[in-house]
Amino acid sequence: MTEVQRSVGVELERIASVIDDLGRRFADAGHELALVGGPVRDAMLGRQHNDLDFTTSARPEQTEKLLAGWADAIWDMGRAFGTIGSRKGPWQVEITTYRSESYDPTSRKPDVEFGDTLEGDLGRRDFTVNAMAVLVPGRELEDPYGGVVDLAHRVLRTPGTPEDSFSDDPLRMMRAARFAAQLGFTVDPGVVAAMTAMADRIEIISAERVRDELVKLICAPYPRLGLTLLVETGLAERVLPELPALALERDEHHRHKDVYEHTLTVLEQSIDLESRLPGGGPDFVSRFAALMHDVGKPRTRRFVEDGTVTFHHHDVVGAKITRKRMKALRFSNDEIDAVSKLVELHLRFHGYGSGEWTDSAVRRYVRDAGDELERLHMLTRADCTTRNQRKADRLRRTYDDLEERIARLSEEEELASLRPGLDGNQIMEVLGIGPGREVGQAYQHLLELRMDRGPMSEDEAREALLAWAATR
Structure with missing residues (x-):
């Protein structure tokens, strides 16, 4: 004391x-x-x-x-x-x-x-x-x-009965999970029991207040503690049902990775990489993307005759699910776009193989990631939770190679500002046309050529544009 x-x-x-x-x-x-x-x-x-x-x-x-x-x-x-x-x-x-x-x-x-x-x-x-x-x-x-004694014992209790406290303000159930995540405290069994019994009361709380508590929880030092509490008490079923849905039913004949535990591990590994970001962490977008990256798996799970399990297109499905959930929680459009993009792109690297991508494919990877490229690097690295050390080392080395190629191409070609050799006004001047759909189509064609060939001079772009126009 x-x-x-x-x-x-x-x-x-x-x-x-x-x-x-x-x-x-x-x-x-x-x-x-x-x-x-x-x-x-x-x-x-x-x-x-x-x-x-x-x-x-x-x-x-x-x-x-x-x-x-x-x-x-x-x-x-x-x-x-x-x-x-x-x-x-x-x-x-x-x-x-x-x-x-x-x-x-x-x-x-x-x-x-x-x-x-x-x-x-x-x-x-x-x-x-x-x-x-x-x-x-x-x-x-x-x-x-x-409170002093509870602080010393690192435990969360309510001043009166938890039932009265949560009846007065049901958001306090979310706060219990948030403080567990922020302080690393355990939650009194009586509080956990009341949260479980009263979980449906959270539904009277506005989406904005729930969202704010969720953001604080996810950006806390120990988010696994808070998220686990939300799942175990049934609160997650009401505020973020995609998370408990990841605890896919186990089947002794169709063994597959525990997606729920994998997701929490990816979240923690993503947090360990936040030093890569300007200013470091905590970074909500990268953390929430890690939490949501596999939410498409329950809906896309298929059992194959040889006993394996597939989750084809769970990246695309997951991005749609993520967008819908974030809209329901009243997140900003920028946050929704950023997280959904990361979820949709989180598997893209696995087509890289042992480095077989062409420069064109690398350029497209950078273009599609846009402003979220660094976060995509983090998510892709964090998504490796294999216990096979040789496999983990191979994946790490392969991604190191991809990042080095991106850095080299960026230095040579200014990948961050991928633009064709002509802008919209120049396209209209070369083709002798006014504003309209054809200008956008021409610009897109030149952009695709830029992806395939690399940088083009203005003269090369003009020649390519006239060749394209002649075929239409």
Whole structure:
């Protein structure tokens, strides 16, 4: 416990300029103010926060007045939930009135009621490790629900019964999985049992809120822990049914790789490769592509007479399934396009053989991957989970060769900006035509020639264009 106290003391000193000054302002006005939730939990774990959450006995309009003249900027987008936000130098500060909230069984949004006590406010929070507070400016720790002990034991429990907690806000079931993934904690058996029994309650939560929790979980340090919990409790069946569907029925006569376990391993191996990306990780697009890359397998599984199993075209089918699921979860079009492209292309490398691809085929690989080329490199490498070390080494060397060829061609030909020798205006000028479909067809023809032959001069492109026009 001494180490925890030391960690908290160090963090409180770091943020003293905020908590002491702000605490005095509220105390002088007759209100309580306490640092609460994640910043307190992470202070005990030795982690620093510049986003500080407070809870107070003051009502939102009183909080806003007390922040005026202290904060550099103030916003009130969360006023309906009792929250006033502000910025003070490098600190983002959110102050929320003591509250309780509950869900109508048919509603997607919580009913917010303000409370009168700190203990009551802490009691409505999701987990005991998030239900600790430090009163300021006095810096007294308030831990009515045993959060310090649970933090030491690395376990997630709810302050009250998990059934009441999840009934108030069913999204907390997703948060249990997310915090397991973020902190590497185990989840109390009673919490797991309640998640399993109440899994269908998640269906009243909006797709956007579910999506946001899923993104945080997947971008966490230990996503396997959270994803496994979602599958085991039945929550995944409601929010990401493609994942549990990967646990294909085992058949002793038709043995094949466990696609579910393979997928989780690919995800972890993809995470290990994130250092290849600008800025490193965590990178949601590459992680979600790893998670979804084989979702087409259940629908395309076929048993062959010799006892083998095939999954023909599962890449194309998987891309369609991925696009549909991401749309349902309200992801942006850019994210949907990026992940779906990676899923669709994840098998392309396996046609490379031992390096038989022509330069033309390599150019097409780069063109089809587009901006996702580096992520495709990562996914393809991560997709090798064989225990046969000789096979794994061979695949790695072969992909090394492909990347070296791409780098060499890129340097020689500027592959990143694959364009034919003439643009649309030049095509119209050479052919003596105006804008229309024929211009696009001519451009596509020149682009295909560029793929096959490599770079062409403007004169070569003009000659090829006239030859093409003469055949039409």
